[in-house]
Amino acid sequence: MNDYRKLKTLLEAARDIMVFTGAGISTESGIPDFRSPGGIWSKYRPIDFSEFMTSEEARRESWRRKFATDTVMLQAEPNAGHRAVARLVELGKCSAVVTQNVDGLHAKAGVPQARIVELHGNATYATCLDCGQRHELAAIREKFQRGEELPDCVQCGGIVKTATISFGQAMPVVAMARAQEAAERCDLCLVMGSSLVVYPAAAIPLLAKRRGAQLAIVNREATPQDDEADLVIHGEIGPTLAAAVGVN
Ligand code: NAD
Ligand code: ZN
Numbered sequence: 001m002n003d004y005r006k007l008k009t010l011l012e013a014a015r016d017i018m019v020f021t022g023a024g025i026s027t028e029s030g031i032p033d034f035r036s037p038g039g040i041w042s043k044y045r046p047i048d049f050s051e052f053m054t055s056e057e058a059r060r061e062s063w064r065r066k067f068a069t070d071t072v073m074l075q076a077e078p079n080a081g082h083r084a085v086a087r088l089v090e091l092g093k094c095s096a097v098v099t100q101n102v103d104g105l106h107a108k109a110g111v112p113q114a115r116i117v118e119l120h121g122n123a124t125y126a127t128c129l130d131c132g133q134r135h136e137l138a139a140i141r142e143k144f145q146r147g148e149e150l151p152d153c154v155q156c157g158g159i160v161k162t163a164t165i166s167f168g169q170a171m172p173v174v175a176m177a178r179a180q181e182a183a184e185r186c187d188l189c190l191v192m193g194s195s196l197v198v199y200p201a202a203a204i205p206l207l208a209k210r211r212g213a214q215l216a217i218v219n220r221e222a223t224p225q226d227d228e229a230d231l232v233i234h235g236e237i238g239p240t241l242a243a244a245v246g247v248n
Contacts, residue, residue: 003231003233003235003240004233004240004243004244006231007216007218007231007233007240007244008243008244008245010188010214010216010230010231011088011093011188011190011244011245013188014093014186014187014188014214015093015187016093016094016095016185016186016187016188017088017093017094017095017186017187017188017189017190018094018095018096018098018182018183018185018186018188018189018190018204018208018213019085019088019094019096019097019098019190019192020098020099020189020190020191020192020194020204020205021085021097021098021099021100021101021106021191021192021193021194022099022100022101022191022192022193022194022195022196023039023100023101023193023194024036024192024193024194024195024219024220024237025079025081025082025085025101025105025192025193025237026076026079026082026101026103026105026193027193028079028080028081028236028237028238029076029077029078029079029082029103029105030072030076031072031073031076031103031105033193034195035195035197036220040069044065046166046167047061047062047166048166048167048168049166049167049168049169050168052161052166053129053159056150059150059159059161060148060150062161062162063140063144063148063150063151064148066123066162067141067144067145070123070137070141073103073123073124074124076103076105077105077108078105078106078108078109079238080237080238080239080241080242080247080248081192081193081237081238081241082105082106082108082109083109083242083247083248084241084242084244084245084247085097085106085109085111085192085241086106086109086110086111087245087246087247088245089110089111089112089115090110094115095115095182095185095186096115096117096178096179096182096186097111097115097116097117098117098119098178098179098182098183098204099116099117099118099119099120100119100120100194100198100201101118101120102118102120102121102122102123102124102162102164103123103124104122104123104124117175117178117179117182118172118175119165119171119172119175119176119179119201119204120164120165120201121162121163121164121165121172122163122164123162123163123164124137124163125137125162125163126140126151126160126161126162126163127160127161127163128153128155128156128158128159128160129158129159129160129161130153130156130157130158130159131153131155131156131158133153133154133155133156134163135151135153135160137162140160171200176200179201179204180204180207182204182208183204183205183207183208183211183213184207184208184211186208186213187212187213187214188213188214188215188216189204189205189208189209189213189214189215189216190216190218191205191215191216191217191218191219191223191225191229192217192218192219192237192241193218193219193220193237194219194223195219195221195223196217196223196224196225197223197224202224202225205217205225206225206228209225209228209229214230214231215228215229215230215231216229216230216231216232216233217229217231217232217233218233218235218237218240218241219232219233219234219237220234220235220236221234222234
């Protein structure tokens with residue numbers, strides 16, 4: 001049996017699929033991932049959370065990067081991979097889409113927000129780190145581009161940051177708990193487009209596997225969890241999923 005057929009068979013047999021995605025599912029939508037050649041890290045060194053908190057210059061640099069790359073992310077459209085995931089949800093086969101992505105493309109493809117677990121937050125808005133107040137990017141952008149003025153919270157004066165999780169920042173408690181529940185409940189974990197090296201997110205597929213679920217990985221490159229998986233396809237996500245789920 002070829003790999004597409006194997007994936008199709010696994011998807012058909014599963015009753016409760018947890019999809020787990022990383023930046024690789026969005027590269028076909030034109031958003032660079034982190035670790036591939038030409039990815040974000042070939043251009044930018046990551047700014048970790050403590051640096052963001054303690055240095056105004058780091059905050060400025062972080063907003064500069066945000067607004068330099070934002071148009072690509074906000075204008076990106078879902079691709080065949082996102083559409084296949086939405087189809088699995090629509091068919092009632094997939095109860096949770098756990099994602100490390102912050103681009104909002106699973107929702108844009110039609111997955112109901114209640115099924116999406118955003119482990120690393122969302123880059124389409126900002127929040128106050130003290131009181132949690134939501135802040136829209138358009139207003140922050142306008143002020144910042146006038147004189148690199150840093151946003152602060154109108155409610156409490158706290159530091160405002162995009163609603164994403166940086167290295168060194170605490171994981172969102174509710175999202176982690178929902179991801180763990182999904183991992184414990186599912187009978188198939190389908191990983192797509194993640195290098196599976198960023199923890200604690202990368203522990204979620206392993207948890208599913210150890211609780212008895214099958215593990216399938218679709219990724220261009222090898223991952224540290226390939227040896228644990230029941231099926232590994234080293235290929236492009238869009239065409240692979242389109243063939244296995246029957247979307248285009
Ligand atoms: P990563 O960059 O570490 O790994 C992406 C993986 O996807 C790589 O192994 C690569 O070989 C593979 N890949 C890329 N395009 C592919 C394709 N078309 N088909 C098949 N495989 C493909 O990404 P990660 O594991 O998600 O890393 C973690 C961090 O990256 C996350 O914290 C996430 O928040 C952040 N991130 C998100 C976005 C986004 O929201 N789109 C973009 C960049 C980074
Ligand atoms: Zn505040």
